[in-house]
Amino acid sequence: MYITQKKISRRFALRTFGAAVALPLLDAMTPAFAASQARKKVRLVCIEMVHGAAGSSEIGLAKNLWSPAAVGRDFDLSPTSLRSLEPFRDTLTIVSNTDVENAEPFVAREIGGDHHRSSSVFLTQAHPKRTEGADVQAGTSLDQLYAQHIGQQTPIPSLQLCIEPTDGAAGCSNGYSCVYTDCISWASPTQPLPMIRNPRVVFDELFGVFGSGSTPAQRRASRAEDRSILDWVLESAGRLKRDLAPPDRARLDDYFDHIRQVERRIQTVEASGVSREPHQVPTAPAGIPATFTEHVQMMFDLQALAFASDITRVFSFKLGRDNSNRMYPESGIRASFHPASHHGGKEDRILEFAKMNTFHVGMLPYFLEKLKRTPDEDGSSLLDNTVLLYGSPMGDSNEHNHKRVPFFIAGHGGGGLAGGLHHKAAKGTPLANAMLGVLHALGLEDMPSFGDSTGALNLNAIT
Numbered sequence: 001m002y003i004t005q006k007k008i009s010r011r012f013a014l015r016t017f018g019a020a021v022a023l024p025l026l027d028a029m030t031p032a033f034a035a036s037q038a039r040k041k042v043r044l045v046c047i048e049m050v051h052g053a054a055g056s057s058e059i060g061l062a063k064n065l066w067s068p069a070a071v072g073r074d075f076d077l078s079p080t081s082l083r084s085l086e087p088f089r090d091t092l093t094i095v096s097n098t099d100v101e102n103a104e105p106f107v108a109r110e111i112g113g114d115h116h117r118s119s120s121v122f123l124t125q126a127h128p129k130r131t132e133g134a135d136v137q138a139g140t141s142l143d144q145l146y147a148q149h150i151g152q153q154t155p156i157p158s159l160q161l162c163i164e165p166t167d168g169a170a171g172c173s174n175g176y177s178c179v180y181t182d183c184i185s186w187a188s189p190t191q192p193l194p195m196i197r198n199p200r201v202v203f204d205e206l207f208g209v210f211g212s213g214s215t216p217a218q219r220r221a222s223r224a225e226d227r228s229i230l231d232w233v234l235e236s237a238g239r240l241k242r243d244l245a246p247p248d249r250a251r252l253d254d255y256f257d258h259i260r261q262v263e264r265r266i267q268t269v270e271a272s273g274v275s276r277e278p279h280q281v282p283t284a285p286a287g288i289p290a291t292f293t294e295h296v297q298m299m300f301d302l303q304a305l306a307f308a309s310d311i312t313r314v315f316s317f318k319l320g321r322d323n324s325n326r327m328y329p330e331s332g333i334r335a336s337f338h339p340a341s342h343h344g345g346k347e348d349r350i351l352e353f354a355k356m357n358t359f360h361v362g363m364l365p366y367f368l369e370k371l372k373r374t375p376d377e378d379g380s381s382l383l384d385n386t387v388l389l390y391g392s393p394m395g396d397s398n399e400h401n402h403k404r405v406p407f408f409i410a411g412h413g414g415g416g417l418a419g420g421l422h423h424k425a426a427k428g429t430p431l432a433n434a435m436l437g438v439l440h441a442l443g444l445e446d447m448p449s450f451g452d453s454t455g456a457l458n459l460n461a462i463t
Contacts, residue, residue: 040414125451331359416441
């Protein structure tokens, strides 16, 4: 390691009028914070994909289309929709056979509303109040409990992202407000948090939030001049780099290149919207990438940048929307999502839906590899210090039930999660037990319960 006289705070940012760029972890920052670092900075990503999984059906269970057959460490992912995660199996904690009882109907008038209340239950594990008015109520979500625990340590406590529209155009009926369908993050039982669909808005949140003179109008003006945000800070960056050792200079260059690449891709998407080039979702507004894969990867790139620069440590990410009829051509399946999820219990259609599940999970290695390759404190990687949840509050979508829901975790959570394990819970175990275990691994050890939990699941125990 090169030792220089330059010591930089972990919060250091290159600032100029209307913009600022926070820096990634550099060797030069280590002397400034290592001695006072009591606990690793653990990041959290909570990802929901709606409509359950083919593996939650009776045929899917028999064929291990979601969870592997073996429990413990010697599991085989090849029959499952998780097979693309094999390179990251040492970071995986798979939890199977859990239920989300609070997404079920409690009284007769709630029957038929499973799609409309499910998303609000996923991270809250609370039964939502049936209402179409402003008096919505669910629970405080897992991501927000963690954000409230550590969010004051970062410029942005949390961000909520989505892929599908949240304008209430679909999926709101049966006496439930569209808020329940649209949101997975709740700051309190009565405060759902809006989701951001447009990558440009996320980019501006991350790199416009620091500048005291930064306003939406100023950012629009700078884009009109076709200038990168980095153009505004290159002079400051040049001065800083002269004081850094060669490894830090290279790391800073790579980081800036990544920001520029993401920004250029956003600009290309915005330009293609103006030119009306072909789009998978023709009704999508300008600025929304043309394909699901491109959209998800761009959102993952932005999350990786935010984690690398410690702008925020908490994201929730909603990949789909209940009752969506979106098609996923990249999956090789021609059917639209909602009809495909209603497979009628027929094996050929269950296998087809499983391919769609496999495609959705297959988005994650792109992000996990980025986290793995990005250095963090003490020689670890961002993946070492991240907890990524992926799951659904629905089980067998054909039955609209919430039994044996799909759920897994990736990342070691700063040492809180051993990984490389498949837990098969006892029949009737609430998913909330696993989520309470996650909260404990994140440092909220004193939290006695979450949702309808009956006790914290030990995520490091070999069962």
